[in-house]
Amino acid sequence: MAEMNIVQAVNSALDNMLERDENVLFFGEDAGYFGGVFRTSDGLQEKHGSHRVFDTPLSEGGIAAIAFGMGINGLRPVAEIQFADYIFPAYDQIVNEIAKVRHRSGGEFWCPVTIRTPAGGGIRGGHHHSQSPESQFTHTSGLKVVYSSTPYNSKGLLIAAIESNDPVIVFEPKRCYRGPFYGDPHNVPTWKDHPEAEVPESHYTVPIGEARLAMEGDDCTVIAWGAMVHVAEQAIKDCGVSCDLIDLQSLVPWDRDAVVKSIEKTGRCVIVHEAPKTSGFGAEMAASVQERCFYHLEAPIERVTGWDTPFPHTTEWDYMPSPARIAEAIKKTMEE
């Protein structure tokens, strides 16, 4: 075991997989020689060679397309999209091609592509370095979608994604790369001494489709992913309500059993995500929860999300869900 931040955990996952499987390649913009703008592939080109870890032209559509081609020809490509906001030139290749080839070819061709990309706000990145576009991919059949929150699950989910024979989009919360985010922009902790920063140096997986119970309680179920897991943790501590905090980790497929089990216990549900509310993944969860847990619910399901607006620059703290907003939503469910 070693103490790692998310950058190091991602690096370790890539390193393990490049070591274990010669069919694994890693590439992206600035991802080779430089080791990535966030340093997630630092040293990997030197160690594994520039034929396996390399820089690409600045062309997200091209990156996704070559990943598709490599995938159907027996490789296991891992592509980095530098910011999730920049994934859209690749959207056609991902949605219509990578996600669909297994089905459309009657199972003759399939595409074990992993696309990992830093997402979410909190870094003064403005419109185009802050978005959390997961629901634009959860709405796509044929893709698996995961969203890590800690060093431990960042490594384990990434390895599981690379080993998956289906394409997986891996979102990483860039605000948490070097420390958890508790909703206070002036508080910048590191991962030091955080239990989820204890990461095996060797290979392990966090299975896709399994949620993580981050806190255990009796009266309300709070569900979050990415950076919002830590903001929700802060909110739960602040409001003093005994809550299960479910770190969803996998969005497609999501761990409905874990969520249902928790809500059958607590009778209350608050869903938190950074992405805008309308058609956010919280909407899908809320619908499923009422289908499965209607008679267990003591209160309407609450959603605390980013606004249905572009992500702002100067006023980003008025955009992102805060511990106070989440705490109020939890308390509101308790009033019913």
Next chain:
Amino acid sequence: MAGKKKQASITVPSAPFRPGDKASFAPFANEPGDLERPDPATCTAAETTDHAYGLVRVLDSEGKASGPWNPELSADDLRQGLEHMVRMRIFDDRMMKMQRTGKLSFYMRSFGEEAVAIAQTMALETQDWIFPSYRQPGAQFVRGRDMVSMINHCIGNEEDNIKGRQMPVHYSYKEGRFISISSPVGTQFSQAVGVAMASQYKGLDECCITWIGDGSSAEGDYHYALNFASVFKPPVILNVVNNQWAISTHRNIASGNPTFAARGLAYNVPSIRVDGNDFLALYAVTKWARERISSGAGPTHIEVLTYRAGAHSSSDDPSRYRPGDEHECWPGGDPVERLIQHLVAIGEWSDEQQKEMEERIDGEVMAAYKEAVTYGDLANGPYPSADTIFTEVYEEVPWHLQEQWDEMKRWRSD
């Protein structure tokens, strides 16, 4: 059946020099006067083959201007160009200092590329549209934008005309026909063709100029732009600013073609490669492209050969991927120094005048900065109202957004 197994390899180009290497570039192959100036009204793409593989220059290493591309600019125009470039450099240095002291969240300098937007915008008409990328803020000086307003944007304070919504350097300046900058690189290139097609449709004597980086010319948008320009022949000037580096990605990784200009030939768009640190050559080539538009001949594709002398941005550390002194070895030298050298050589400038100008501009930038921070700085505010999150998302606020806006008002920090 599997093919015969060969030695495993993917060939990945490298940069010519990496940290620890001694950078050394060959001198430019062309001298001023080597390439003729074709008739802009009738020039075909094929006639620009030498221009696309060569390099149009006007200034030689002594600062002397010669050849058919010499734009014969007046000394006043040259001094005006120099002043804009010096202003850009001093402005950039001040903004970078502000970033380092927490008064801006981020910054990008135009260092080493000041001539690009400035010479090219000066060669246009005032009604022409400017569709920039990150390193063309200098066009705003040519169009007369007030520095206080530019700094207010970079801070994202209460007076920012785009209300703190975008990162610094993402200027929008409609009065100067300078179109809002977007972070996703390259998108402006193909959009500029649409701007030009609208001008074409309206029958107006105006054009659109746009720039894309060597790196971002790998995006599909570059190819959409060339293809649409080739088909519809709109009044557009399509520039690839080949500054050698896209963050850490060397131009060798952007394209396997020895020049970026040459790619335009395959689209049947006249294509010229120009020394981007030679103010006169840049002006002349852009003027030529503008003359083509005035005569109804349509688009021109230009590779502006330069070097990104500074870091990509305040978040970048180029010492990790290139030799620290690489830019000093660049055969194109420094655009500001070269224009000074020329003005001095023709007896129209002196060291004293340069020093006086720098001091004056430094004072103006300082005064602008001091005024701008009275409207708020990033560390201390005041910021644009949180209401600006909800305004201008749509022309009118729909009910669902109004509900969220009302909800936000309960939580706002301002």
